[in-house]
Amino acid sequence: MGKSDIGPPSYKKMLPAVIEKNYGKWKYHEITKPGVLRHVSESGDEVWTVRAGSPRLVSIDFIRDICDIADKYCDGKLRFTSRSNVEFMTPKKENVEPIIAAVQKLGLPVGGTGKAISNIVHTQGWAHCHSAATDSSGLVKAIMDELYPYFTSMKLPAKLRVALACCINMCGAVHCSDIAIVGIHTKPPKVDNSKVSAVCEIPTTMASCPTGAIRKNPDPNVKGLVVNEEKCMYCGNCFTVCPAMPLADSTGDGVAIYVGGKVSNARHTPMFSRLAIPYLPNNPPRWPEAVNAIKNIVEVYAKHALPDERMGEWIDRVGWENFFKLTGIPFTEYHIDDFTHGIDTYRTTTQFRW
């Protein structure tokens, strides 16, 4: 047995020399063009950053490729952003264009800065997860192929953060994104009572249900569970604690689109994303229904929002009634919140738009 609890290596060993020297001394920065940042220090030093998109699910040879670029131009150092972009940093301005050329030669886009769509934060999907209600990498690829020009330019009213979670567990915590895409189930779990007693703890499974829809099977001869299907909203929490309650369904599973969330405190306080489209089908490999719906929302936002207005700030100004009108998305009974904190969303004023 080897070492244990050594923790991660210190970031101090990983910093480029210009970063180490100017740590905590940065004065200002500018985006000189899409994907290129220039940070200037109190010392007068500067560091140039080239930001490149990545598919996130990558081979070790991809990592070696980007290491080659960093070895050649960045003294063997690089970093990643919280949205899986790769950043190449150099104090030398003359290295910027060769880095861009090398990055593009690998087929990677340069961009994701300022008033752009950055890389989509996402989860594992059908590539690796047992509870996925949609794919992640595939759907993200289909979306980013369509939104690509918004990554490599800065022509939106403000930054636009897109995130995707392949089920409502949201291990990617997408719930405060300008556009959140969420995999959803629409059918109750199918209880396999032949397995329940072997692989599940019955009280834990019952307690896991947020709506109290699961109870002991009333048949004394069956050691198992029953689901009150009218009370089930397909969250899958029971499946997480009890594998004998699968709810994935090839025709029922799909995606929902939520919009208008943000985490930054700039101007408006942080906001949750809210339901725009309750359900679109899983239609691989290109998910045209979901991709077109997202593209429409982006285009309507780009056309109507004022400069520096995030999606949620624009909707806040024009009102949700106008959001639905402008995007042509139907408002349905599914949009009205009837869960625990829903009542706070009901309108208590005569102020609204027609």
Added chain:
Amino acid sequence: MADRDTPLINNLEDGPWPSYVKEIKRAAKKNAAAKDLLGVQELSFKDKITHWKHGGIVGVTGYGSGVIGRYVDVPEEFPAVEMFHTMRINMPSGWFYTTDALRKICDIWEKYGSGLTNFHGSTGDIILLGTDTKSLQPCFDELTEAGFDLGGSGSALRTPSACVGPARCEWACIDTLDICNNLTQEFQDEMHRPRWPYKFKIKVSGCPNDGVAAIARADFTIIGTWRDSLRIDQDEVRRYVKNGFDIKGIVTDKCPTKALAWDEKAQKLNLRADDCVRCMHCINKMCKAIRPGLDRGATILIGGKAPIIKGAYLSWVLVPFMKMEPPYDEAKELLHKIWEWWDENGRTRERVAELIERMGLKTFLRAVDLKPLPQMVYRPRANPYVFFD
């Protein structure tokens, strides 16, 4: 095994955005599991359903977390991914790397795993995707020799993460990288040996722009802020204006508390410092002229999480201002008090915010020895149902 035709996923090799399918194919040239993953992905595209089973308990000696067991539900068809476990490797703070460190990880993963990775998973770890049970221990042993360790999983402290902070950002009010690294090293046991009601996340953002989404994604949210006034360089402000910058339209009109006003006649940007709520907008738009103040620390917020189970929460203000100097004892003591109360009272799979909602913020504040402050709420209660005790 024979090469399979994968027409559905092959479609995703086209298009301008870099293709993960091409990446799986690169790995598949050297590795049978990566090759079978192509087949599993194709089958899911055809069936519109996942083919991964619930994970079992697998891991390395002495650890309860950091490895996620994964098994395919059609092992007879795809034997190389019958086991396809994930290893979460704790990244360095801020996701900075030397290429030597990255190449070492690649070499180890070439030897023991599928050659597929995520840089990074959504919590921030390096994700090594796909290996079998017997490879876990030797892979881990070599990773620790190379200076890396596992991250968190299950009902444990999850791998803390931080924004780029003072390493390359002029707005960092706290040393996010050092705080993240220090807390991670302090709480190795809490990360590696799950024993709580559910997961617990810590994220550190250097300023209220909140680059790592700490307010939405962390149970314990640390966001850099300042107590004194914005610093305004009036010469630089005038330079912006002279160059045609619409200071009224872009900056002062958008100040949420109207704390800023541009005096055209005096060519001066006036600030009512008491009204500034440190939203960052003016700083974001005029970073050469306006900077955060100098009396810096963090606002600590509690409870951010995704919807499971009771709904999504944004973190609530808990400590409006805390100085953040190493060794960060005040934050650590607060964390211990929070964990003790949550561990004592929380139900299975109940996050700390849900427990606070169930038992009341008042009860929680008493348990962690904090006094109520108006900064903790938007507004006081409107109802008369007060429990006097």
